[in-house]
Amino acid sequence: MRQRGVALITAVVLVAIATVLAARVGTDAALDLRRTSGIGALNQAWNVALGAEAWAAQILRDDLRDTELDDLTDTWAQPVPPLPIDGGTIEGDVEDMQGRFNLNNLLTADGGVDDASVQRLARLFQLAGVDPRWAGMLADWLDADSVDRFPDGAEDGVYLGQVPPYRTANGPINTTTELLALPGFSLEDYRRIAPHVAALPAGTPVNLCTATPLVLAALAEAGTDFGDAEALSRNRESGCFPRIADLQATLDAEQFQALQGRISETTNWFRVVSVVSIGTSQLTLYSLLERNSAGGVRAVVRSVGTE
Template structure:
């Protein structure tokens, strides 16, 4: 009897030890999950502040560049300090990378509307850009209708409320300037494939913001006239040299543009709008923040908005040559 009681007592002790072990393991596991759950937001918040630091660095570089010249009439080109690749900056547990891009070197979609009227010169430039990208849909006319305030369809291929109300779900034309270039995806018939081709080459800036001929690619410069091709426009890029074109007149006097009737309207040699993409890596975590900056006539740089949905790097897809 005594031995049986001892056996029962031993089994009871073993059961208690096993129960305590299971409870302790569960507590430790839950504690680890809690620590990780608390740690991730802290790391993300730290990464956000590092990213904002990268944004401030870009603001300082752009402001210094403006004050070195005439802020009211800037001269910006790709050989300036802000445009060159910046080294990665080491921080505790990771690094920060910053890239500055002149969005005035892209086609400004809002330029299709000037003084509340459709600018046919800008429409033609967008049409050429679409053709250079092998996009055949009439998005230029449809964008003009999207931007203007009336309900009159531009030609046979435009689109106003009547066309959009037939969509599922139905919606109306914007009848205002684009706040973001991605609103182009709302245009009638816009496919994901066409948008992916177009996105790297366009921006949505104030309607009067011109194209900077000193930072625009050969593809964008080729949209200034029908006879120009991306290959022939490379001559215009090479002629910029290390200091860029000093003025639009010098650009228009290039022999490659002789007899093409390229208008000075919508062109400039300086920029007021930039995007800053900042990548922060901390351990296994990373965060990308893309900021839109405006540099005013006094050289001060203001943050217009931030986008937390971008990825790094953003590489433009190769463009098919014009046949």
């Protein structure tokens, strides 16, 4: 009897172990399948997003051939609603990045600071509800020297005291998120200013046809109504507004002369945002495209998930 009892207990234990192992194997198999399916969906989404980028590049090539200006009535400026693809959808848009203030314009060709651009950026910060002193601190972050040039400026001495310590860029930045490297510059500050700034090669002008209302107001200074978002939107329904001539008419000769080479009605830099959803997976691809005067378009920077 005792032997039969031991045998029964042994059998029950073995069945229990086998059940647990079977469940574990089944769970692992399900997870592996799910993981494989997710990777496959993301790979498919990546290829679809690259296809969308290529399509946008072709639109930009055609646009250069067909139109003289780059404004919000152009084909590239129309958002793409969700479109069905195999197993999901794709949507996206193209933005003229020269409609923003280029942070690298604070630099001169020799690595010095362009004081006029610092003043314009300070106005832009103020209009966006951000302390204008950050303009001077950013200028010190970018310039090639190690001298505090502004009352609120800061060089390596300040940054090496941070935890962890780091140094200033001492040159052009590649992303606007470098603003967050300035001690005390908050995420809320960044969210307020981010839609109005870009990190492009130094010397890139602002396209008046697509500039945000705050960027226009910062450029045009006091005495103009270009910063009125509703009026600006209405005026842009039929094409480029304001034109360079419109801006000239509102400024005195000295103010307008100071903007020469800093404003335009065309664009070379665009950002393509492609959002691909397949099953439960979603991929967002940000592509910074450069279009040259000959119509060539190339992807300069790609990032996934974040700008």
